[in-house]
Amino acid sequence: MFMRLTHGWRGDLLALVAGVATPLAFAPIAWWPLAVLTTAVLLAVWLFSAPRRAAWRGFLYGLGLFSVGISWVFISIHYHGYVDLGLALLLTLLLIVVMAMFPLLLGALLGRLFPQGFETRATRYKLLLVFPAAWALMEWTRGWFLTGFPWLSLGYSQTDSPLAGLAPLVGVYGVSWAVVFSAALLVGLLLDKAGRIFYSAMLVLLWLVAGVLNDVDWTRPHGAPLDVALLQGNIPQDLKWHPDVRRPTIELYTELTRQHWDADLIVWPETALPAFYYETESFLNDLEAEAQQYDTDMLIGMLTLDKDKRRYFNTMMSIGTQRGQYHKNHLVPFTEYLPLKSILGGLVSFMQVPMSDFSKGGADQAPLKVADQYAGISICFEDAFGEEIINALPEATLLVNVSNDAWFDDSWAPPQHLQMARMRALETGRPMLRATNTGISAVIDEKGRIIERAPQFQVASISATIQPRTGMTVYAVTANWLVVVVALLLIGVSFWRLRRAPVE
Structure with a gap:
């Protein structure tokens, strides 16, 4: 048979x-x-x-x-x-x-x-x-x-x-x-x-x-628990980079931020600030001064430009207690950068993808210090690579992933992506904060369990208390x-x- x-x-x-x-x-x-x-x-x-x-x-x-x-x-x-x-x-x-x-x-x-x-x-x-x-x-x-x-x-x-x-x-x-x-x-x-x-x-x-x-x-608590807030602006992908939407977007995220000054750490999603750092530096200085009044640190997604070398980066910036930057390193081929650009440039010109010529930030970037802890940062699908996430250990006591899954609408991609972030928390024994533009934003504990989750395609913010952790899992040591x-x-x-x- x-x-x-x-x-x-x-x-x-x-x-x-x-x-x-x-x-x-x-x-x-x-x-x-x-x-x-x-x-x-x-x-x-x-x-x-x-x-x-x-x-x-x-x-x-x-x-x-x-x-x-x-x-x-x-x-x-x-x-x-x-x-x-x-x-x-x-x-x-x-x-x-x-x-x-x-x-x-x-x-x-x-x-x-x-x-x-x-x-x-x-x-x-x-x-x-x-x-x-x-x-x-x-x-x-x-x-x-x-x-x-x-x-x-x-x-x-x-x-x-x-x-x-x-x-x-x-x-x-x-x-x-x-x-x-x-x-x-x-x-x-x-x-x-x-x-x-x-x-x-x-x-x-x-x-x-x-x-x-x-x-x-596999890991142990490190320091006091943190109150965190993740913001989800729900800006449609087709409008995200439109000049007329820039100011309303900034105002929306500022308003959501001011609702959470009681948090130790506030996280904005990937490129939530739809502009270059040099274009919004004055705004960020004012926002940082306000955050310092409430003893709150922030992580904000934006673009940064190296004017001398004419390179730009997909960046997460920390403001508040200490300024720091993480530039995305694992770029998506044909959307964030073009392999063999001199040969293939003409073949893929039909792809009208905004901001599609990023530079790599480098594999040796240190975790960012926020709220007296160290955060291992990943941007977008970087959290799909466990062997890269553990590069932030053992110094990092929490993980932060920011993404813009609006590219995939209401498909299976955002839930699949969230599941991968949960695996990174399991592998490292660290809590994972995941802030996204349209969803699915979530707070994940060191066991990969979802503590709080925002609804998709809604303006939302979620608050939770997490416990930073230290120590190395077997996987973190052996990859x-x-x-x-x-x-x-x-x-x-x-x-x-x-x-x-x-x-x-």
């Missing part, structure tokens, strides 16, 4: 359906058990596939996964980048196809390097050692190749599951490993009758241990290298063992 289901076009269809269903495991739907079930389907059809068929099924899975999960890029390209409908669809499809190449290559490599079909010894190596390790390496590679696009890594779907307890040890890719390992155990339960007690015991043990780890405090090294070792040992004593 199982062989008939995975044979030929039926197996291909199962791979496609598994990919289509997997985004439902992520926010906003957040049916997190589905990530294990759909991955189990893919592993099962891979298990009985020749290399070419495994590659094709990997591609079908990726096509379904990214067509459903990141189709929101079309919104930013067409509606806010003003690219023609046909070309916007083509660019969206191109990104989806490029992303689908990762599971395609993984399927091809696994099919080529490891024996096809079901033999108890070989299957246990493939299911329990090779598949989970190779998947983690695939997601890790996707997180840095061509500057990285780590969206929809399976670990993110588990922020509300017991497996979240693994994040402070092994990060999001380690949690993905645990998802695939769980899926592999389910496949083993189905196919290996002699080993069902073993597979069941391993599955229960994994989830019990991960659940217990959720209660471990992704623990997962990478162990994965490579397991794959290498499995390949050597199976080649040394092949299945007869």
Whole structure:
């Protein structure tokens, strides 16, 4: 029965359906058990596939996964980048196809390097050692190749599951490993009758241990709790940079700020101040003087310009007790900067993206001192890269991410982005303050739990009390290298063992 289901076009269809269903495991739907079930389907059809068929099924899975999960890029390209409908669809499809190449290559490599079909010894190596390790390496590679696009890594779907307890040890890719390992155990339960007690015991043990780890405090309180306020101006993307909207925007954020002078720290979103620093310096001086009267520090998103070198930056500035700046370093290619500009400049001139030639701020920027604490700053999708967020540790006692997800309207992108910010809090054992232009603004504790959350597409402000924390999680010390090294070792040992004593 199982062989008939995975044979030929039926197996291909199962791979496609598994990919289509997997985004439902992520926010906003957040049916997190589905990530294990759909991955189990893919592993099962891979298990009985020749290399070419495994590659094709990997591609079908990726096509379904990214067509459903990141189709929101079309919104930013067409509606806010003003690219023609046909070309916007083509660019969206191109990104989806490029992303689908990762599971395609993984399927091809696994099919080529490891024996096809079901033999108890070989299957246990493939299911329990090779598949989970190779998947983690695939997601890790996707997180840095061509500057990285780590969206929809399976670990993110588990922020509300017991497996979240693994994040402070092994990060999001380690949690993905645990998802695939769980899926592999389910496949083993189905196919290996002699080993069902073993597979069941391993599955229960994994989830019990991960659940217990959720209660471990990897970091400790540092200083007194802080009262914080996050502001959400809800400025439509199409109006954000219009000259006539600049003054009303500044007045709106000033009014919201004055409602929260009782806070220790007030955070404005990414480029909430729609102007360069030199254009608003007088306003900021007056605002800082007012903040100092109430002993309040502020973090404000704006643009800054290096007039001598003619470079400009996407910046967060601290005012109040101490002035400081953080310039965004991990820029989005083709929207915030243009790779190979001398060659590609004419090819992408159709992208009418305002402020699309930023400079990098540098990877060695120090945390900003605010409210007698140190804040590790990230701007926009910089919080998708856990290995970069931990660069602010151990000095940073809290994390701050500011973003402008108005580019994606009411799609799944903002909830997915919020889920990634929650993972960064889990990995570092630090509270995360997330202020956005149109939502979703949220205060997140060190366990990745949302304390306060603002409604989307409304002018709003949220207040909460957070506890800054110090200390280093295992992940903060080892970054992704623990997962990478162990994965490579397991794959290498499995390949050597199976080649040394092949299945007869």
